[in-house]
Amino acid sequence: MIRYTLKRFLSLCISLAVASLLIFFVIEIAPGDPASFMLGINAQPDTVATLRAELGLDIPKLERYLAWTQGMLTGDFGMSYTYRTPVSQMVADRLWVSLPLALFALALSTLIALPAGIYSAARRGQTGDIAVMSATQLGVAIPNFWFAMMLVLIFAIKLRWFAGGGFAGWDKGLGAVMWSLTLPAISLALPQAAILARVMRSALLDVMNEDFMRTARAKGLTTTQTLWKHGLRNALIPVLTIIGLQFSFLLAGGIIIEQVFYLPGLGRLVFQAISARDLIVVESVVMLLVFAVIVVNFAVDLAYAAVDPRLRART
C-alpha cells in the first residue's frame, strides 16, 4: 500500500511540473499586450512602456517562469496585472463560490444517479428501466446552459422562488448561500447525473452475472437488495473514476453556468482574465485546476485501493 501510494505521488509531482511548463509557455505565446489593453487606444507609447515596466513584463520569459514556479511552492501566485491584487487572494475568494457549487452539484448528481442506476439495473429490460434510460438519454443531450436558462425562466422569473442569479455572500449564512447556488447546482448536476446513472447501470449489469450475486439471490434477497448490498461495492470502480472526472469538470466547467447566473466564481475569473490578457491570473488558475484534477485522480487511485482489496494486496 505504501509503495502504491508513493508511486502515485511521484507521478503526481512529475505531471504538475510538466503541466506548469506547458501552461506558462503556451499562454505567453498568445498575441496581445496586457498594458496596451489596460490603457486603451488613446494612451501614449511612453505611458504603455511605463506600465509594462511596472508590471514586470520586460523581464525575460524564463526568469518569469522560474519566479512563478518558485512562488507557487510557497503559495504566492504573483500579482494580477489588471486587478493589482495578489492572485492567491483572488483565487481564494472565488474558490469560496466555485468549490461549494461543485460539491453541491456533485452531491446532487450522485444522490440522483446512484438510486436511478440501481433501479434501472434491477428492472433491466422492463418499463422502469426503459423510462429511466430515456430520461438519461435526454439528460446527456441537453446542454446545461439551456437547461439553466429554462430553470431561471420558470423558477426565478415566473415563480419568484429564486433570484435570477447572483451569489448571496457567505456573510448571509449557509442557508442563503445554498439557496442562491440551488439553480446553478441543479443545472450542472442533472446532465452529470444522467451520465453517472448510465455508467452505474452498466457497471451493475456486469457484476450481476457473477456467482456471488447468484448465491445472494439464492439465499433469499431480492434483486434490489442484492444490488445495494453486494453489487454496488463491486461496481464502484468505474463509478468512482467518473465521479473523479466529474468533479474536475464541475470545478472548471462551471464557467458557462457562472456566466448565466453571474456568480463570482473561478470560471468567470478565468474568462475575464483571458479577454484582458491578465496572463498571471490565467496561468495560475489553470495551474490550480490542473492541480485539482491531478489531486482528485490521486485520491480516486487511493480510493480504488481502499475499495478493492485485490489492489492493496498486489502492491
Add this chain to the structure above:
Amino acid sequence: MKHFVSRLALASALSVAGFAAHAANTDITVAMQLEPPHLDPTSAAAGAIDSVLYSNVFEGLTRFMGDGSVVAGLAKSWDISDDGLVYTFILHDNVLFHDGSTMDAEDVQFSLNRARADDSTNAQKALFAGITDVSALDAATVVVTLDAPNGNFLFNLAWGDAIIVAPESIDGIKQAPIGTGAFKFANWVQGDKIELTRNDAYWGTPAVLENVTFKFISDPTAAFASVMAEDVDAFVGFPAPENLPQFEADPRFQVLVGSTEGETILSTNNKMPPFDNVKVREALAHAIDRQAIVDGAMFGYGTPIGTHFAPHNPAYVDLTGSSAYDPELAKKLLAEAGFADGFETTLHLPPPSYARRGGEIIAAQLAQVGIKVQITNVEWAQWLETVFRGKDFGLTIVSHTEPMDIGIYANPEYYFQYDNPAFQELMTNLNATTDPEARTALMGDAQRMISSDFVNGYLFQLAQLSVAKAGVQGLWTNAPTQATDLTAVSWAD
C-alpha cells in the same frame, strides 16, 4: 415534504419581497455589463471605472452633466487670461475627502502634476500635455499655465481621467478610492458587486439615495433575467436590445433610449491600396446602407451619421446625404478607379455585437458592388496589437467613444493613417480658439472636410439603452461620458 418545501419557499419569497419593499426608498441596485478592473480612474482606460465612480465618488474641477454640458465642479469659478494661457481656478471651500482630510489647491496641484508626469500611467495623458505649470496660490486658488491657448481645456478637465485625488490616499486608490463626491466607497466583492454609501459630509447638494450597489452581469440572457425577476432596480447599458419592446410594454419598467459619444465607423486603412485612392473610399461610402445596419445589428437603436461627430451635439452638421446608399454609383466609381471587377480585402471585427453583426451586414453590402471581404473575428487584445498598433488591416469596425474626438483625424500616425495637412491646420486653429461661435464654425469645417475625403465609413452613433423600474427618477438618458451619475437619482413615492 412537498408541503414543507412550498411553505418554506413561500416564507422566503415573502421575506425577500418585504425586505425589498422596505429598502426601495433609499437604496438602489444598478447593474452594468463590465466590472472595473480596479478603482483608479486616472490610470486605466476601462470605462467601467468611470461608470461606477465618476461624479459619485470622484470629482474634477469641472463636470459633465447628463445633457452633455460642462459645468463647474470642485472649481467654483475661473478666470482665463486674455492670451488664453493662464487659468485661475477658485475652489469651493469646506470640501472634505472621504477620509476627513481637506481638499485644497495643493491636492489639485498634486493631481494634475501626477497626471502629466513623465512616469504617469494616465491613459489620457494627452489631455494634460499643454500644461507647463500648476501652482497653488493659496488654499483655494490654483493657477494653471498652458504653453498654447486650448479651447478644449475646461472640457478636458471634466474627463474622468482628470479627477482630483489626495496624496494621503493615493497608494490605496486602486482598492479603496477616497474622493470628494456625494457617495463614499464602502465595499467591493470582486466579481460580484461594489457598494457605495451616501457621504453625509458632502460640500454640495447631498444625494437622496443612501446605499448604492453596483452589480456586474455581462451575459445578455442573465441581464434580461435579472431585470425581469426584479433582482436589480436599473440596468445601464442593457446588452439585449431585442427584449426592450417587452419592457416597454410592461408597466413595471421604463426604458431609456439615449445617445452616446460613440461614433461607430468602418475604419479604412488610408495608406493601404486600394484605399489610398479617394474614389475607392467614396465608392465604399455609397455601397453602405446605414439604416440596414442599424436595423439588422442594433435592432433599430442608433442614429446614422455622415461624419465623425455626435448628432446630439449642437455643432453637428448632417452630411449623411453626401454618402447616401447608391450601389450603382459605387460600382461606377470603382470602375473609374480601375476596379471594375472589384477587389478583395480584410475586415477585422472586435467582440462587440455592433462589430460582429454589423460586419456581416456590411460584408454582404460590399459584395453587391464587387468588393469581397474576408472577415476575421478578433478579441480586443488582438485588435489592439494587429489593427491599432500594427496597422495591418484593410477595414475594421469600431466605436470611438471619447467625447469630441474629431481631433484623431489630425494624427497621421493614428491607425487609419489619414494624413491631410489642411485638416491638421484646421485642428490647430480649433484648439486655439475659445470663442464659441468661431469654434462651431471651425467644427463644421472639420466635419465637412473628413466627410468629403471619405476617410472612414461613418455608420451610426451608438445608442445608450437602459432599463429601470418605473419608480426610479433622475437617471441619465444620454451618455456624454462614461458615467452612472446617481447624485440626483431618487425613487418616486
